[in-house]
Amino acid sequence: GDDLATKYVLFKIFFTGMMHENGLPLATAVSVSPGERKAANSWKPYEDSYPLRPLDEFPQTVEVWREWLRFRWMLRWPFQQRVFCSFALGELLFFYPVVAIGVAAGVLAYLGIGVQKDIQLTGTLASIPFVITFAAASHNSLFTFLMGIPFERTITYHRYSAYVGAVLGALHGFLYEVEGCIGCEDGGEDEYEAGRDKGNKNETDGDEARASGWILQAAVFGLVAFSFSPIRRLFFEIFYRLHVILFIVVIIFALVHEATIVYIGAGIWLLDFAYRSVAAAIWNEHKATFTVLPANVIKVTFPRGMWKYKGGQYLFLCVPSLSIFQWHPFSISSSPAEDTVSLHIRVLGGWTRALYNMIDKSTEKSMELGILFEGPHGETTVNLDDHTYEHVILISGGIGITPMHSIMNSLKEQYKRGRPLKKVCNVWTVRDRFMINSVYSTNSKTNMSVNNLPMSFQPDILHIDSDQELLSGTDSIFKSRLYLTKLQRNKDEYLMANISKEMQPWLRYGRPDLKRIFQGFCRDSLPPRTRVAVLTCGPKGLVNAVEKLVRTQSNSRVTFDFHKETFEF
Structure with a gap:
């Protein structure tokens, strides 16, 4: 099917290149139609899944790895179903009994x-x-x-x-x-x-x-x-x-x-x-740009190069100029389709505070530093790598937007290349103090306009500048909503924060009605036994509320499958 067609197109491209390299006239080469090129670039299940380096450089190894992932998902699927609140069936059948037997013995x-x-x-x-x-x-x-x-x-x-x-x-x-x-x-x-x-x-x-x-x-x-x-x-x-x-x-x-x-x-x-250690030293040493953003957030960017990852994954970052011994996990906020890897780091502890202070002292509030990193790591408990889910809900709070941002933009890019998706809903809640106290004064450096949210909302929910058609209209596949949970109803504060509801239709005030969002999926004309992937990252209260709704709103026609991003290291 698609794999055979892809191999045929790639062979034609390779054959054309070989003829050109050996001085043969291109007129005798086999041409590749735009339709065939599009087929070669179309979305394929598990396309962003790769084995560890250096095995990811060998096509045969990559194919074997992807076949293993398909088989592994088939085996693990029954055991990751949630029962008795938040326990996975596999944990109840295997892990906790082993713990009990060990203690008893x-x-x-x-x-x-x-x-x-x-x-x-x-x-x-x-x-x-x-x-x-x-x-x-x-x-x-x-x-x-x-x-x-x-x-x-x-x-x-x-x-x-x-x-x-x-x-x-x-x-x-x-x-x-x-x-x-x-x-x-x-x-x-x-x-x-x-x-x-x-x-x-x-x-x-x-x-x-x-x-x-x-x-x-x-x-x-x-x-x-x-x-x-x-x-x-x-x-x-x-x-x-x-x-x-x-x-x-x-x-x-x-x-x-x-x-x-x-x-x-x-x-x-x-x-x-x-x-x-070897992988970080050989493949994952880079120069990265660190930029101070409002709300005690640091943005880190570096060229992706040959490094491969999936939406929603994370890496362990080391900044040797601070300490060669400290490696900290951070979610990747960029999507795999981008040439630049982005991280957004919230200042929470001593290491992040020291990093923030070092950058903040620079004149431009930005500096280039050498980094080491290892990864990527992370695997969702819902299979977003194949056709299992055509309906997805992403819910995040605060800096928890980073993995959801990566997943959302990854799904959007895959949709453009033919991935079958019917509805993707993205909900992001932010406390207003997180925004109001950290908005820069309006000048050329803030790069604000009435169409954009202030920099304290970095990263942006979506790349909306060129994808407005994916977000507008009641029939849109992708629906994004940003909720300001504690903003005072004062128009002067709206202007200070660069908020214009008329120009920002995705903006909402107050807390989201999560139950209504779930019920909206239940009311949709979905075929029986539809599965909806629900992914969340944020404060514990938000995650617990979403997990409860996943259990209570699932029914005989629609099943909500749950994944939560957790970094309890």
């Missing part, structure tokens, strides 16, 4: 129920979860390759397996102390030593085993304690540095304590780390 071994009390067994059971802990911390893990679960979601498995390992490790330590004290009361010190030696046949001798074990356990509890969300968010820099230091402590004392099973997971992580 450790407790039974500790109590000696069903098995003889054995300190070595409890130590082995405590070590196994850390294989998953380290493996799940890999950016390019087996979870991603085999099941399509990206790093930002495998980090949940990373945490839970670490919690299980910490609990089982504590039980192992307590059992060591209890078993070591057998005979203390009756037989004195000699029997104490004998009891301890008997209970630790395969461990290092005496005090060395005890010391290395409790240091290892203390390091694990330190990692767990600082990973809880309130602490991690408030003191991220401290969390990050302690995580690295305590990780090294765990690796060293796991070897001393002979908990060598841990090294299986650590080895997987180190291989991934080595690949990412």
Whole structure:
């Protein structure tokens, strides 16, 4: 079908080029009609999906990878359905039962129920979860390759397996102390030593085993304690540095304590780390332009070159002039069809504040800096790579627009090349303080007009300058709405913020009626068993509200499939 036609057209183009290269008259070459060129450039499923570098440079490998993705989506589709609020069916069937079985096995071994009390067994059971802990911390893990679960979601498995390992490790330590004290009361010190030696046949001798074990356990509890969300968010820099230091402590004392099973997971992580480091140094070193925008936002742009990514993905960015050791995740706000990669970074922590201050001190509020990055990463739980969805809802709040912006413009560009889409609705909510307090005074540098929103709304919702026909009219495929949630009803403030509702028909005031938006899709004349992809990114309250509507508004005729962008690192 389409693939065969494409190969035929590409062969003709190649053959024509070869004749020209060898000095043959072009009149004898096979001509390629505009229709054939259009067919070669038409949209194809999985066209933006590529394997890791350098495999993405080989067409045969790319085709094999895309076939694997088709097969993987077919396998994983039943298991990613949401049941019991926000739990995925696959997690309920596999992950959480494994966690429960692991905890139960450790407790039974500790109590000696069903098995003889054995300190070595409890130590082995405590070590196994850390294989998953380290493996799940890999950016390019087996979870991603085999099941399509990206790093930002495998980090949940990373945490839970670490919690299980910490609990089982504590039980192992307590059992060591209890078993070591057998005979203390009756037989004195000699029997104490004998009891301890008997209970630790395969461990290092005496005090060395005890010391290395409790240091290892203390390091694990330190990692767990600082990973809880309130602490991690408030003191991220401290969390990050302690995580690295305590990780090294765990690796060293796991070897001393002979908990060598841990090294299986650590080895997987180190291989991934080595690949990412080499890839960043060889392929992903660039000069990027950093520009300060209002509302504490930094725009980063650099040439895409041969780098490939999909709409909605993210990368880890490093600015060596700030720190070679800090890599932070940021959503890509540009679409894969653009020649320039764009990021929009909101100032939230110490690293982003230092970056903002450095750029803000420059005369032009813009500067060029060397960067390293690795990625792309990220995979939506709804399949936007093929024909599964012709109806899409994108809902974002604040800086959460960045991945939705990328997806929206990617869908729009694909639609122009023949992708079958029937309705794409984009909703973006912004608090007015985020805008009003950060609008530049009107001058030539602001580049404002009555047709454009102020720069504090960067990135623009769409490339509307040349695509007005896609946005206007009641029958438009693409519908975008921007909601200002707390703007005072004062015309002077409208003018200050460059707001003109007459010239900006996509602009709304107040909070969006999300339920009405969902019901609008239900009222449309859709065929039975229609699936609508719903993607959201933003504040927790907004994400939770959207997730609830996905459950309550689905019915026998229309099913809303849900994906939320999360960066709980």
